[in-house]
Amino acid sequence: MVSARQLEILSTVIEVGTTARAAELLGVSQPAVSNMIRHTEDLVGFPLFMREHGRLTPTKEALHIAQEAQHLFMQQNRIDNIIDELRGGTIGRLSVIATPSVGHGILPRILGQFIKTRPKLQLSIELGSQDEIIRKLGSGQADLGLSITPPRHSAVSVREIANGQLMCVCPAEHELALQEVVSISNLNHVSHISYAARTPLGQMIDTLFSERGLERRYFCEVRHTATALEMVRNGLGVALVDSFAVIGSRGENIAARPTKPTLPLKLYGLTSNMFPTTNLTMQFQQFLADYLEPHGGSGPDDGDL
Incomplete structure:
Protein backbone atom coordinates (compact mmCIF):
# COMPACT_ATOMS: atom_id res chain seq x y z
CA MET A 1 0.00 0.00 0.00
CA GLY A 89 -10.01 23.68 23.77
CA THR A 90 -11.68 25.81 21.10
CA ILE A 91 -13.99 23.10 19.76
CA GLY A 92 -15.79 20.11 21.22
CA ARG A 93 -18.64 19.48 23.62
CA LEU A 94 -18.68 20.27 27.32
CA SER A 95 -21.39 18.73 29.48
CA VAL A 96 -21.69 20.15 33.00
CA ILE A 97 -24.07 19.21 35.81
CA ALA A 98 -24.06 21.48 38.85
CA THR A 99 -25.92 21.88 42.08
CA PRO A 100 -28.54 24.65 41.84
CA SER A 101 -26.58 27.27 43.82
CA VAL A 102 -23.66 26.94 41.41
CA GLY A 103 -25.79 26.51 38.31
CA HIS A 104 -27.94 29.57 39.03
CA GLY A 105 -25.04 31.62 40.36
CA ILE A 106 -21.53 31.70 38.93
CA LEU A 107 -21.76 29.05 36.21
CA PRO A 108 -23.58 31.14 33.54
CA ARG A 109 -21.27 34.10 34.21
CA ILE A 110 -18.09 32.01 33.88
CA LEU A 111 -19.33 30.13 30.81
CA GLY A 112 -20.03 33.48 29.18
CA GLN A 113 -16.36 34.39 29.60
CA PHE A 114 -15.11 30.92 28.66
CA ILE A 115 -16.86 30.72 25.28
CA LYS A 116 -15.84 34.20 24.14
CA THR A 117 -12.72 32.70 22.59
CA ARG A 118 -14.37 29.35 21.88
CA PRO A 119 -17.39 30.13 19.67
CA LYS A 120 -17.50 26.59 18.23
CA LEU A 121 -18.10 24.90 21.58
CA GLN A 122 -21.28 22.95 22.21
CA LEU A 123 -22.56 23.11 25.78
CA SER A 124 -24.91 20.97 27.83
CA ILE A 125 -25.84 22.35 31.26
CA GLU A 126 -27.99 20.60 33.86
CA LEU A 127 -28.82 21.18 37.51
CA GLY A 128 -29.08 18.30 39.93
CA SER A 129 -28.46 16.89 43.37
CA GLN A 130 -25.23 15.17 44.35
CA ASP A 131 -26.79 11.80 43.64
CA GLU A 132 -27.77 12.98 40.16
CA ILE A 133 -24.29 14.37 39.57
CA ILE A 134 -22.68 11.05 40.49
CA ARG A 135 -25.13 9.14 38.30
CA LYS A 136 -24.52 11.38 35.27
CA LEU A 137 -20.76 11.20 35.67
CA GLY A 138 -20.79 7.45 36.21
CA SER A 139 -22.83 6.83 33.07
CA GLY A 140 -20.71 9.14 30.92
CA GLN A 141 -23.60 11.58 30.39
CA ALA A 142 -21.67 14.46 31.94
CA ASP A 143 -18.03 15.55 31.77
CA LEU A 144 -17.93 17.67 34.91
CA GLY A 145 -19.91 18.08 38.11
CA LEU A 146 -19.79 21.19 40.29
CA SER A 147 -20.82 21.25 43.94
CA ILE A 148 -20.06 23.11 47.17
CA THR A 149 -20.19 19.86 49.16
CA PRO A 150 -17.83 17.00 48.23
CA PRO A 151 -19.41 13.59 47.65
CA ARG A 152 -17.73 10.47 48.95
CA HIS A 153 -18.07 7.99 46.13
CA SER A 154 -15.54 5.73 44.45
CA ALA A 155 -16.95 6.50 41.00
CA VAL A 156 -15.79 10.13 41.01
CA SER A 157 -12.62 12.11 41.55
CA VAL A 158 -12.90 15.35 43.50
CA ARG A 159 -10.81 18.47 42.89
CA GLU A 160 -10.89 21.60 45.04
CA ILE A 161 -11.44 24.49 42.64
CA ALA A 162 -11.94 27.52 44.86
CA ASN A 163 -12.35 28.68 48.45
CA GLY A 164 -15.46 30.47 49.58
CA GLN A 165 -17.64 31.02 52.62
CA LEU A 166 -21.24 31.34 53.66
CA MET A 167 -22.40 34.97 53.70
CA CYS A 168 -25.34 36.46 55.52
CA VAL A 169 -27.54 37.88 52.77
CA CYS A 170 -30.38 40.26 53.60
CA PRO A 171 -32.43 43.09 52.07
CA ALA A 172 -30.38 46.30 51.82
CA GLU A 173 -32.66 48.09 54.29
CA HIS A 174 -32.53 45.25 56.85
CA GLU A 175 -31.04 45.90 60.30
CA LEU A 176 -28.32 43.28 59.73
CA ALA A 177 -27.14 45.20 56.66
CA LEU A 178 -25.88 47.90 59.07
CA GLN A 179 -23.36 45.44 60.55
CA GLU A 180 -19.97 44.82 58.93
CA VAL A 181 -19.91 41.27 60.33
CA VAL A 182 -23.01 39.35 61.39
CA SER A 183 -22.89 37.03 64.39
CA ILE A 184 -24.70 33.79 63.64
CA SER A 185 -26.57 34.07 66.93
CA ASN A 186 -28.34 37.13 65.49
CA LEU A 187 -30.00 34.90 62.90
CA ASN A 188 -32.21 33.43 65.61
CA HIS A 189 -33.79 36.86 66.17
CA VAL A 190 -34.81 37.69 62.60
CA SER A 191 -36.84 36.07 59.82
CA HIS A 192 -34.29 33.37 59.06
CA ILE A 193 -34.48 31.27 55.89
CA SER A 194 -32.38 28.14 56.32
CA TYR A 195 -31.72 24.59 55.20
CA ALA A 196 -33.28 21.31 56.13
CA ALA A 197 -31.42 19.44 58.85
CA ARG A 198 -30.81 16.49 56.52
CA THR A 199 -28.98 18.59 53.91
CA PRO A 200 -25.16 18.99 54.04
CA LEU A 201 -25.45 22.75 54.63
CA GLY A 202 -28.10 22.25 57.32
CA GLN A 203 -25.87 19.73 59.09
CA MET A 204 -22.86 22.04 58.91
CA ILE A 205 -24.79 25.01 60.33
CA ASP A 206 -26.41 22.88 63.05
CA THR A 207 -22.97 21.70 64.16
CA LEU A 208 -21.76 25.30 64.38
CA PHE A 209 -24.78 26.37 66.42
CA SER A 210 -24.49 23.33 68.69
CA GLU A 211 -20.82 24.07 69.44
CA ARG A 212 -21.98 27.43 70.83
CA GLY A 213 -24.84 26.00 72.83
CA LEU A 214 -27.42 27.35 70.38
CA GLU A 215 -30.34 25.81 68.57
CA ARG A 216 -30.85 26.97 65.01
CA ARG A 217 -34.20 28.68 64.50
CA TYR A 218 -35.75 29.54 61.17
CA PHE A 219 -39.21 30.23 59.82
CA CYS A 220 -38.69 28.85 56.32
CA GLU A 221 -36.93 25.65 55.30
CA VAL A 222 -35.29 25.28 51.89
CA ARG A 223 -32.97 22.75 50.32
CA HIS A 224 -30.72 24.89 48.12
CA THR A 225 -28.91 28.20 48.55
CA ALA A 226 -30.30 29.35 45.20
CA THR A 227 -33.82 29.13 46.64
CA ALA A 228 -32.79 30.96 49.80
CA LEU A 229 -31.19 33.75 47.76
CA GLU A 230 -34.31 34.22 45.65
CA MET A 231 -36.44 34.49 48.78
CA VAL A 232 -34.11 37.15 50.19
CA ARG A 233 -34.30 39.04 46.90
CA ASN A 234 -38.06 39.10 47.33
CA GLY A 235 -37.84 40.53 50.84
CA LEU A 236 -38.89 37.41 52.75
CA GLY A 237 -36.01 37.37 55.23
CA VAL A 238 -32.29 36.71 55.64
CA ALA A 239 -30.26 33.63 54.79
CA LEU A 240 -26.79 32.16 54.76
CA VAL A 241 -25.77 31.84 51.10
CA ASP A 242 -22.49 30.63 49.61
CA SER A 243 -20.26 33.46 48.40
CA PHE A 244 -20.07 31.94 44.90
CA ALA A 245 -23.78 32.57 44.42
CA VAL A 246 -23.43 36.32 44.91
CA ILE A 247 -20.21 37.01 42.98
CA GLY A 248 -20.80 39.79 40.50
CA SER A 249 -24.35 40.53 41.64
CA ARG A 250 -25.08 44.23 41.54
CA GLY A 251 -28.10 46.50 41.91
CA GLU A 252 -30.41 43.89 43.44
CA ASN A 253 -31.16 45.87 46.61
CA ILE A 254 -29.66 43.19 48.84
CA ALA A 255 -26.55 43.15 51.02
CA ALA A 256 -24.08 40.38 51.83
CA ARG A 257 -22.07 40.33 55.05
CA PRO A 258 -19.43 37.91 56.34
CA THR A 259 -20.28 35.99 59.49
CA LYS A 260 -18.75 35.55 62.90
CA PRO A 261 -17.45 32.90 63.14
CA THR A 262 -16.45 32.49 59.50
CA LEU A 263 -18.25 29.66 57.72
CA PRO A 264 -15.72 28.44 55.13
CA LEU A 265 -16.62 26.19 52.23
CA LYS A 266 -15.18 25.19 48.86
CA LEU A 267 -16.26 24.70 45.28
CA TYR A 268 -15.48 21.22 44.04
CA GLY A 269 -15.07 19.85 40.53
CA LEU A 270 -16.13 16.24 40.07
CA THR A 271 -15.04 13.97 37.22
CA SER A 272 -15.75 10.33 36.47
CA ASN A 273 -13.30 7.56 37.33
CA MET A 274 -15.05 5.40 34.71
CA PHE A 275 -14.22 7.58 31.70
CA PRO A 276 -11.14 9.63 30.72
CA THR A 277 -11.37 13.34 31.55
CA THR A 278 -11.34 15.35 28.33
CA ASN A 279 -8.80 18.08 27.66
CA LEU A 280 -11.69 20.55 27.36
CA THR A 281 -12.98 19.59 30.82
CA MET A 282 -9.56 20.09 32.37
CA GLN A 283 -9.22 23.47 30.67
CA PHE A 284 -12.61 24.61 31.96
CA GLN A 285 -11.78 23.55 35.52
CA GLN A 286 -8.58 25.58 35.38
CA PHE A 287 -10.43 28.55 33.85
CA LEU A 288 -12.97 28.32 36.68
CA ALA A 289 -10.22 28.21 39.32
CA ASP A 290 -8.41 31.20 37.78
CA TYR A 291 -11.65 33.19 37.56
CA LEU A 292 -12.56 32.58 41.20
CA GLU A 293 -9.08 32.98 42.70
CA PRO A 294 -9.39 36.77 43.24
CA HIS A 295 -12.60 36.13 45.20
CA GLY A 296 -10.99 33.49 47.45
CA GLY A 297 -13.29 33.37 50.44
CA SER A 298 -13.89 37.13 50.51
CA GLY A 299 -17.33 37.09 48.95
CA PRO A 300 -18.50 40.06 46.86
CA ASP A 301 -16.17 42.92 46.08
CA ASP A 302 -18.22 45.35 48.14
CA GLY A 303 -20.86 45.19 50.83
CA ASP A 304 -24.02 46.08 48.95
CA LEU A 305 -25.03 44.02 45.95
Whole structure:
Protein backbone atom coordinates (compact mmCIF):
# COMPACT_ATOMS: atom_id res chain seq x y z
CA MET A 1 0.00 0.00 0.00
CA VAL A 2 1.30 3.44 -0.89
CA SER A 3 1.84 5.62 2.19
CA ALA A 4 0.92 9.27 2.66
CA ARG A 5 4.62 10.11 2.77
CA GLN A 6 5.18 8.45 -0.60
CA LEU A 7 2.28 10.39 -2.08
CA GLU A 8 3.70 13.62 -0.65
CA ILE A 9 7.11 12.96 -2.26
CA LEU A 10 5.50 12.01 -5.57
CA SER A 11 3.37 15.15 -5.64
CA THR A 12 6.33 17.38 -4.71
CA VAL A 13 8.55 15.95 -7.44
CA ILE A 14 5.78 16.45 -10.00
CA GLU A 15 5.29 20.03 -8.82
CA VAL A 16 8.95 21.13 -8.88
CA GLY A 17 10.30 18.84 -11.64
CA THR A 18 13.52 17.59 -10.00
CA THR A 19 14.42 15.32 -7.09
CA ALA A 20 17.02 17.85 -5.91
CA ARG A 21 14.47 20.64 -5.49
CA ALA A 22 11.92 18.25 -3.96
CA ALA A 23 14.53 17.05 -1.45
CA GLU A 24 15.25 20.65 -0.46
CA LEU A 25 11.57 21.44 0.10
CA LEU A 26 10.94 18.23 2.02
CA GLY A 27 14.07 18.52 4.17
CA VAL A 28 15.57 15.19 3.10
CA SER A 29 18.45 14.08 0.90
CA GLN A 30 18.18 13.76 -2.88
CA PRO A 31 19.04 10.01 -2.79
CA ALA A 32 16.23 9.49 -0.28
CA VAL A 33 13.75 11.07 -2.70
CA SER A 34 15.04 9.04 -5.66
CA ASN A 35 14.90 5.82 -3.66
CA MET A 36 11.36 6.57 -2.49
CA ILE A 37 10.23 7.19 -6.10
CA ARG A 38 11.72 3.86 -7.24
CA HIS A 39 10.17 2.06 -4.26
CA THR A 40 6.76 3.58 -5.06
CA GLU A 41 7.06 2.45 -8.69
CA ASP A 42 7.85 -1.06 -7.48
CA LEU A 43 4.76 -1.00 -5.27
CA VAL A 44 2.33 0.20 -7.95
CA GLY A 45 3.87 -1.97 -10.71
CA PHE A 46 4.28 0.69 -13.43
CA PRO A 47 6.53 3.71 -14.13
CA LEU A 48 5.61 7.05 -12.62
CA PHE A 49 8.19 9.17 -14.44
CA MET A 50 9.94 9.22 -17.80
CA ARG A 51 13.63 9.95 -17.26
CA GLU A 52 15.08 12.10 -20.07
CA HIS A 53 18.20 14.26 -19.97
CA GLY A 54 18.29 14.42 -16.18
CA ARG A 55 14.67 15.49 -15.83
CA LEU A 56 11.68 13.56 -14.60
CA THR A 57 8.51 13.81 -16.65
CA PRO A 58 5.47 12.42 -14.84
CA THR A 59 3.36 9.84 -16.61
CA LYS A 60 -0.40 10.24 -16.98
CA GLU A 61 -0.80 7.63 -14.26
CA ALA A 62 1.43 9.64 -11.89
CA LEU A 63 -0.53 12.82 -12.60
CA HIS A 64 -3.79 11.01 -11.91
CA ILE A 65 -2.47 9.63 -8.60
CA ALA A 66 -1.15 13.06 -7.57
CA GLN A 67 -4.48 14.69 -8.34
CA GLU A 68 -6.33 12.20 -6.17
CA ALA A 69 -3.73 12.63 -3.43
CA GLN A 70 -4.69 16.31 -3.10
CA HIS A 71 -7.98 15.23 -1.53
CA LEU A 72 -6.01 13.22 1.03
CA PHE A 73 -3.74 16.17 1.81
CA MET A 74 -6.73 18.48 2.28
CA GLN A 75 -8.34 15.99 4.66
CA GLN A 76 -5.07 15.59 6.53
CA ASN A 77 -4.80 19.37 6.94
CA ARG A 78 -8.38 19.46 8.21
CA ILE A 79 -7.59 16.76 10.77
CA ASP A 80 -4.45 18.62 11.85
CA ASN A 81 -6.52 21.78 12.34
CA ILE A 82 -9.10 19.86 14.35
CA ILE A 83 -6.36 18.42 16.56
CA ASP A 84 -4.95 21.92 17.13
CA GLU A 85 -8.41 23.19 18.06
CA LEU A 86 -9.03 20.27 20.40
CA ARG A 87 -5.64 20.83 22.00
CA GLY A 88 -6.52 24.48 22.48
CA GLY A 89 -10.01 23.68 23.77
CA THR A 90 -11.68 25.81 21.10
CA ILE A 91 -13.99 23.10 19.76
CA GLY A 92 -15.79 20.11 21.22
CA ARG A 93 -18.64 19.48 23.62
CA LEU A 94 -18.68 20.27 27.32
CA SER A 95 -21.39 18.73 29.48
CA VAL A 96 -21.69 20.15 33.00
CA ILE A 97 -24.07 19.21 35.81
CA ALA A 98 -24.06 21.48 38.85
CA THR A 99 -25.92 21.88 42.08
CA PRO A 100 -28.54 24.65 41.84
CA SER A 101 -26.58 27.27 43.82
CA VAL A 102 -23.66 26.94 41.41
CA GLY A 103 -25.79 26.51 38.31
CA HIS A 104 -27.94 29.57 39.03
CA GLY A 105 -25.04 31.62 40.36
CA ILE A 106 -21.53 31.70 38.93
CA LEU A 107 -21.76 29.05 36.21
CA PRO A 108 -23.58 31.14 33.54
CA ARG A 109 -21.27 34.10 34.21
CA ILE A 110 -18.09 32.01 33.88
CA LEU A 111 -19.33 30.13 30.81
CA GLY A 112 -20.03 33.48 29.18
CA GLN A 113 -16.36 34.39 29.60
CA PHE A 114 -15.11 30.92 28.66
CA ILE A 115 -16.86 30.72 25.28
CA LYS A 116 -15.84 34.20 24.14
CA THR A 117 -12.72 32.70 22.59
CA ARG A 118 -14.37 29.35 21.88
CA PRO A 119 -17.39 30.13 19.67
CA LYS A 120 -17.50 26.59 18.23
CA LEU A 121 -18.10 24.90 21.58
CA GLN A 122 -21.28 22.95 22.21
CA LEU A 123 -22.56 23.11 25.78
CA SER A 124 -24.91 20.97 27.83
CA ILE A 125 -25.84 22.35 31.26
CA GLU A 126 -27.99 20.60 33.86
CA LEU A 127 -28.82 21.18 37.51
CA GLY A 128 -29.08 18.30 39.93
CA SER A 129 -28.46 16.89 43.37
CA GLN A 130 -25.23 15.17 44.35
CA ASP A 131 -26.79 11.80 43.64
CA GLU A 132 -27.77 12.98 40.16
CA ILE A 133 -24.29 14.37 39.57
CA ILE A 134 -22.68 11.05 40.49
CA ARG A 135 -25.13 9.14 38.30
CA LYS A 136 -24.52 11.38 35.27
CA LEU A 137 -20.76 11.20 35.67
CA GLY A 138 -20.79 7.45 36.21
CA SER A 139 -22.83 6.83 33.07
CA GLY A 140 -20.71 9.14 30.92
CA GLN A 141 -23.60 11.58 30.39
CA ALA A 142 -21.67 14.46 31.94
CA ASP A 143 -18.03 15.55 31.77
CA LEU A 144 -17.93 17.67 34.91
CA GLY A 145 -19.91 18.08 38.11
CA LEU A 146 -19.79 21.19 40.29
CA SER A 147 -20.82 21.25 43.94
CA ILE A 148 -20.06 23.11 47.17
CA THR A 149 -20.19 19.86 49.16
CA PRO A 150 -17.83 17.00 48.23
CA PRO A 151 -19.41 13.59 47.65
CA ARG A 152 -17.73 10.47 48.95
CA HIS A 153 -18.07 7.99 46.13
CA SER A 154 -15.54 5.73 44.45
CA ALA A 155 -16.95 6.50 41.00
CA VAL A 156 -15.79 10.13 41.01
CA SER A 157 -12.62 12.11 41.55
CA VAL A 158 -12.90 15.35 43.50
CA ARG A 159 -10.81 18.47 42.89
CA GLU A 160 -10.89 21.60 45.04
CA ILE A 161 -11.44 24.49 42.64
CA ALA A 162 -11.94 27.52 44.86
CA ASN A 163 -12.35 28.68 48.45
CA GLY A 164 -15.46 30.47 49.58
CA GLN A 165 -17.64 31.02 52.62
CA LEU A 166 -21.24 31.34 53.66
CA MET A 167 -22.40 34.97 53.70
CA CYS A 168 -25.34 36.46 55.52
CA VAL A 169 -27.54 37.88 52.77
CA CYS A 170 -30.38 40.26 53.60
CA PRO A 171 -32.43 43.09 52.07
CA ALA A 172 -30.38 46.30 51.82
CA GLU A 173 -32.66 48.09 54.29
CA HIS A 174 -32.53 45.25 56.85
CA GLU A 175 -31.04 45.90 60.30
CA LEU A 176 -28.32 43.28 59.73
CA ALA A 177 -27.14 45.20 56.66
CA LEU A 178 -25.88 47.90 59.07
CA GLN A 179 -23.36 45.44 60.55
CA GLU A 180 -19.97 44.82 58.93
CA VAL A 181 -19.91 41.27 60.33
CA VAL A 182 -23.01 39.35 61.39
CA SER A 183 -22.89 37.03 64.39
CA ILE A 184 -24.70 33.79 63.64
CA SER A 185 -26.57 34.07 66.93
CA ASN A 186 -28.34 37.13 65.49
CA LEU A 187 -30.00 34.90 62.90
CA ASN A 188 -32.21 33.43 65.61
CA HIS A 189 -33.79 36.86 66.17
CA VAL A 190 -34.81 37.69 62.60
CA SER A 191 -36.84 36.07 59.82
CA HIS A 192 -34.29 33.37 59.06
CA ILE A 193 -34.48 31.27 55.89
CA SER A 194 -32.38 28.14 56.32
CA TYR A 195 -31.72 24.59 55.20
CA ALA A 196 -33.28 21.31 56.13
CA ALA A 197 -31.42 19.44 58.85
CA ARG A 198 -30.81 16.49 56.52
CA THR A 199 -28.98 18.59 53.91
CA PRO A 200 -25.16 18.99 54.04
CA LEU A 201 -25.45 22.75 54.63
CA GLY A 202 -28.10 22.25 57.32
CA GLN A 203 -25.87 19.73 59.09
CA MET A 204 -22.86 22.04 58.91
CA ILE A 205 -24.79 25.01 60.33
CA ASP A 206 -26.41 22.88 63.05
CA THR A 207 -22.97 21.70 64.16
CA LEU A 208 -21.76 25.30 64.38
CA PHE A 209 -24.78 26.37 66.42
CA SER A 210 -24.49 23.33 68.69
CA GLU A 211 -20.82 24.07 69.44
CA ARG A 212 -21.98 27.43 70.83
CA GLY A 213 -24.84 26.00 72.83
CA LEU A 214 -27.42 27.35 70.38
CA GLU A 215 -30.34 25.81 68.57
CA ARG A 216 -30.85 26.97 65.01
CA ARG A 217 -34.20 28.68 64.50
CA TYR A 218 -35.75 29.54 61.17
CA PHE A 219 -39.21 30.23 59.82
CA CYS A 220 -38.69 28.85 56.32
CA GLU A 221 -36.93 25.65 55.30
CA VAL A 222 -35.29 25.28 51.89
CA ARG A 223 -32.97 22.75 50.32
CA HIS A 224 -30.72 24.89 48.12
CA THR A 225 -28.91 28.20 48.55
CA ALA A 226 -30.30 29.35 45.20
CA THR A 227 -33.82 29.13 46.64
CA ALA A 228 -32.79 30.96 49.80
CA LEU A 229 -31.19 33.75 47.76
CA GLU A 230 -34.31 34.22 45.65
CA MET A 231 -36.44 34.49 48.78
CA VAL A 232 -34.11 37.15 50.19
CA ARG A 233 -34.30 39.04 46.90
CA ASN A 234 -38.06 39.10 47.33
CA GLY A 235 -37.84 40.53 50.84
CA LEU A 236 -38.89 37.41 52.75
CA GLY A 237 -36.01 37.37 55.23
CA VAL A 238 -32.29 36.71 55.64
CA ALA A 239 -30.26 33.63 54.79
CA LEU A 240 -26.79 32.16 54.76
CA VAL A 241 -25.77 31.84 51.10
CA ASP A 242 -22.49 30.63 49.61
CA SER A 243 -20.26 33.46 48.40
CA PHE A 244 -20.07 31.94 44.90
CA ALA A 245 -23.78 32.57 44.42
CA VAL A 246 -23.43 36.32 44.91
CA ILE A 247 -20.21 37.01 42.98
CA GLY A 248 -20.80 39.79 40.50
CA SER A 249 -24.35 40.53 41.64
CA ARG A 250 -25.08 44.23 41.54
CA GLY A 251 -28.10 46.50 41.91
CA GLU A 252 -30.41 43.89 43.44
CA ASN A 253 -31.16 45.87 46.61
CA ILE A 254 -29.66 43.19 48.84
CA ALA A 255 -26.55 43.15 51.02
CA ALA A 256 -24.08 40.38 51.83
CA ARG A 257 -22.07 40.33 55.05
CA PRO A 258 -19.43 37.91 56.34
CA THR A 259 -20.28 35.99 59.49
CA LYS A 260 -18.75 35.55 62.90
CA PRO A 261 -17.45 32.90 63.14
CA THR A 262 -16.45 32.49 59.50
CA LEU A 263 -18.25 29.66 57.72
CA PRO A 264 -15.72 28.44 55.13
CA LEU A 265 -16.62 26.19 52.23
CA LYS A 266 -15.18 25.19 48.86
CA LEU A 267 -16.26 24.70 45.28
CA TYR A 268 -15.48 21.22 44.04
CA GLY A 269 -15.07 19.85 40.53
CA LEU A 270 -16.13 16.24 40.07
CA THR A 271 -15.04 13.97 37.22
CA SER A 272 -15.75 10.33 36.47
CA ASN A 273 -13.30 7.56 37.33
CA MET A 274 -15.05 5.40 34.71
CA PHE A 275 -14.22 7.58 31.70
CA PRO A 276 -11.14 9.63 30.72
CA THR A 277 -11.37 13.34 31.55
CA THR A 278 -11.34 15.35 28.33
CA ASN A 279 -8.80 18.08 27.66
CA LEU A 280 -11.69 20.55 27.36
CA THR A 281 -12.98 19.59 30.82
CA MET A 282 -9.56 20.09 32.37
CA GLN A 283 -9.22 23.47 30.67
CA PHE A 284 -12.61 24.61 31.96
CA GLN A 285 -11.78 23.55 35.52
CA GLN A 286 -8.58 25.58 35.38
CA PHE A 287 -10.43 28.55 33.85
CA LEU A 288 -12.97 28.32 36.68
CA ALA A 289 -10.22 28.21 39.32
CA ASP A 290 -8.41 31.20 37.78
CA TYR A 291 -11.65 33.19 37.56
CA LEU A 292 -12.56 32.58 41.20
CA GLU A 293 -9.08 32.98 42.70
CA PRO A 294 -9.39 36.77 43.24
CA HIS A 295 -12.60 36.13 45.20
CA GLY A 296 -10.99 33.49 47.45
CA GLY A 297 -13.29 33.37 50.44
CA SER A 298 -13.89 37.13 50.51
CA GLY A 299 -17.33 37.09 48.95
CA PRO A 300 -18.50 40.06 46.86
CA ASP A 301 -16.17 42.92 46.08
CA ASP A 302 -18.22 45.35 48.14
CA GLY A 303 -20.86 45.19 50.83
CA ASP A 304 -24.02 46.08 48.95
CA LEU A 305 -25.03 44.02 45.95
